[in-house]
Amino acid sequence: MxxxxxxxxxxxxxxxxxSCVHPEVYKALNRFTLGHLDPHFIKIMDQIQVLLQKILNTDNKLTIPVSGTGSAGMETCFVNLIEPKDKVLILINGVFGKRMCEVATRLGADVEVMEFEWGTPIDPGQVKEKLARNSYNLIAMVHAETSTGVKNPIEEISHIIKETESLFLVDAVTSLGGIEIKVDEWGIDAIYSGTQKCLSVPPGLAPVSFSEKALLKVKNRKTKVPNWYLDMSLVGEYWQKDHKRAYHHTAPINMLYALYQSLLLFFEExxxxxxxxxxxxxxxxxxxxxxxxxxxxxxxxxxxxxxxxxxxxxxxxxxxxxxxxxxxxxxxxxxxxxxxxxxxxxxxxxxxxxxxxxxxxxxxxxxxxx
Ligand SMILES: Cc1ncc(COP(=O)(O)O)c(C=O)c1O
CATH class of the missing domain: 3.90.1150.10 (Aspartate Aminotransferase, domain 1)
Known part of the structure; x- marks a missing residue:
C-alpha cells in the first residue's frame, strides 16, 4: 500500500x-511520549501555564491550553460563562464574530449582535452608545479578525466595557504571539487562542485564560456546564498546581511539548x-x-x-x-x-x-x- x-x-x-511550524517545534513533537501524570510531564505543564500567563500579560491562575483547536477555546469560554437566557452582546465584523454568535445561540443565550462592515473595524463610539442604554452578562469580540485582516480597537473598547458589570470575552486566535495582548490591563475576563497561527505549532491546542470574575461566574452557575469535556471546573483540577491533578481526559502530551517549545522560542527571541x-x-x-x-x-x-x-x-x-x-x-x-x-x-x-x-x-x- x-x-x-x-x-x-x-x-x-x-x-x-x-502557519509554518518551527523546526524546533517539530523536534519537540518527536520526543518520547510520557504518561499524562508523569512527574516530569507535570513540570512541563506548570511551565506552560507560567509561559502562557507571561505571553498574555496576566496573573490569571486558570490559564491553560484546552485540548482542541481555536474553536474548542471559543466553546470553552461560552459554555462555561453563559447560561440559558443570559444576555450576550457580540460585536461582529467577520466570520469569527459570527461563529461566536452561533455558539452562544446554541447555548440558549439571549444574543444581541452589533454588526460592522467586513473589512472595517468595530466602532467603539457605537459600542459606547449601545452600552449606555443596555446591560449584558457578557460582551464578546474578536481581536484579530482573520477573515478580513482587521485589527479591532480592543484597548478603546476595553475602556468602555470596564465601566459596565459585563464579562469581557476576547478571541485571540490570530493575535496571540503576533501582536501584544494585555489581558489584565484591558480587563479581559476570558480569552482563547489557537496554536496554529503565530505560535507556529500545528493545530490542536487552544490556550485559554479566565479572570477571577469569570471563575466566580462559573462557581455561581445555577446550571451545570452543559459540556463535560470543556467544563473548566473539572479540567482545572487536572491542570492547576495545588489541585488534585485528577485525571479528566488524557492530555495530548506531544502537542503540549510542542506548545512548550514554541513559548520558549517566543521568549528567547x-x-x-x-x-x-x-x-x-x-x-x-x-x-x-x-x-x-x-x-x-x-x-x-x-x-x-x-x-x-x-x-x-x-x-x-x-x-x-x-x-x-x-x-x-x-x-x-x-x-x-x-x-x-x-x-x-x-x-x-x-x-x-x-x-x-x-x-x-x-x-x-x-x-x-x-
Ligand atoms: C479569529 C479566529 N477565531 C477562531 C478560529 C477557529 O479556530 P480553529 O479553526 O482552530 O478551530 C479561527 C481560525 O482560523 C480564527 O482565525
Missing part, C-alpha cells in the same frame, strides 16, 4: 493558518522582537504588492501585520492564482470568505512564516503568476 505521507512536500504556508519581525514582514509585503499594482483591502490604521487582505484586481481568476502558487511554487495563500469570497486574497505572515525571505519568495512567485 502506498504511504500517502511520503507525498507531502514542504509547503510555505502563507494563508490564514496553519523576545516579545518586542517577535512583534517587530511581524511588522517588518508586513511592511515589505505591502511595498512589494504595491509595486505589483495590488492594493491592501483594509485601511492602514486597522491592518493586522500577520493577516494581509489584498484586493483582487478586476479580470483575475483568483482561484487559478492560488492554484499556481500552490502547485508551481509550493506556496499556500488563502481566498476570501463569505461576502469577501472572490474579492480578497488572505496572505498570512504568522509566527515562523513571518520571515523576510518568505515575503520575497512569495513576491517573486506572484510576479511570475500574475
Amino acid at each position: 502506498t504511504n500517502l505521507l511520503d507525498g507531502i512536500d514542504e509547503i510555505l504556508l502563507m494563508g490564514p493558518g496553519p 523576545g516579545a518586542k522582537n517577535v512583534f517587530q519581525r511581524h511588522v517588518e514582514c508586513h511592511n515589505n509585503l505591502r511595498v512589494g504588492l504595491e509595486e505589483l499594482g495590488l492594493k491592501m483591502y483594509v485601511e492602514e490604521k486597522y491592518r493586522l501585520p500577520m493577516l494581509n487582505a489584498v484586493a483582487i484586481p478586476e479580470g483575475i481568476d483568483e482561484a487559478e492564482v492560488r492554484k499556481k502558487l500552490r502547485f508551481e511554487h509550493n506556496i499556500e495563500i488563502g481566498g476570501g470568505l463569505g461576502p469577501l469570497a472572490g474579492k480578497i486574497w488572505r496572505i498570512g505572515l504568522m509566527g515562523h512564516t513571518a520571515q523576510v525571505k518568505n515575503v520575497e519568495r512569495l513576491l517573486t512567485a506572484l510576479r511570475s503568476v500574475l
Whole structure:
C-alpha cells in the first residue's frame, strides 16, 4: 500500500493558518511520549501555564491550553460563562464574530449582535452608545479578525466595557504571539487562542485564560456546564498546581511539548522582537504588492501585520492564482470568505512564516503568476 505521507512536500504556508511550524517545534513533537501524570510531564505543564500567563500579560491562575483547536477555546469560554437566557452582546465584523454568535445561540443565550462592515473595524463610539442604554452578562469580540485582516480597537473598547458589570470575552486566535495582548490591563475576563497561527505549532491546542470574575461566574452557575469535556471546573483540577491533578481526559502530551517549545522560542527571541519581525514582514509585503499594482483591502490604521487582505484586481481568476502558487511554487495563500469570497486574497505572515525571505519568495512567485 502506498504511504500517502511520503507525498507531502514542504509547503510555505502563507494563508490564514496553519502557519509554518518551527523546526524546533517539530523536534519537540518527536520526543518520547510520557504518561499524562508523569512527574516530569507535570513540570512541563506548570511551565506552560507560567509561559502562557507571561505571553498574555496576566496573573490569571486558570490559564491553560484546552485540548482542541481555536474553536474548542471559543466553546470553552461560552459554555462555561453563559447560561440559558443570559444576555450576550457580540460585536461582529467577520466570520469569527459570527461563529461566536452561533455558539452562544446554541447555548440558549439571549444574543444581541452589533454588526460592522467586513473589512472595517468595530466602532467603539457605537459600542459606547449601545452600552449606555443596555446591560449584558457578557460582551464578546474578536481581536484579530482573520477573515478580513482587521485589527479591532480592543484597548478603546476595553475602556468602555470596564465601566459596565459585563464579562469581557476576547478571541485571540490570530493575535496571540503576533501582536501584544494585555489581558489584565484591558480587563479581559476570558480569552482563547489557537496554536496554529503565530505560535507556529500545528493545530490542536487552544490556550485559554479566565479572570477571577469569570471563575466566580462559573462557581455561581445555577446550571451545570452543559459540556463535560470543556467544563473548566473539572479540567482545572487536572491542570492547576495545588489541585488534585485528577485525571479528566488524557492530555495530548506531544502537542503540549510542542506548545512548550514554541513559548520558549517566543521568549528567547523576545516579545518586542517577535512583534517587530511581524511588522517588518508586513511592511515589505505591502511595498512589494504595491509595486505589483495590488492594493491592501483594509485601511492602514486597522491592518493586522500577520493577516494581509489584498484586493483582487478586476479580470483575475483568483482561484487559478492560488492554484499556481500552490502547485508551481509550493506556496499556500488563502481566498476570501463569505461576502469577501472572490474579492480578497488572505496572505498570512504568522509566527515562523513571518520571515523576510518568505515575503520575497512569495513576491517573486506572484510576479511570475500574475
Ligand atoms: C479569529 C479566529 N477565531 C477562531 C478560529 C477557529 O479556530 P480553529 O479553526 O482552530 O478551530 C479561527 C481560525 O482560523 C480564527 O482565525
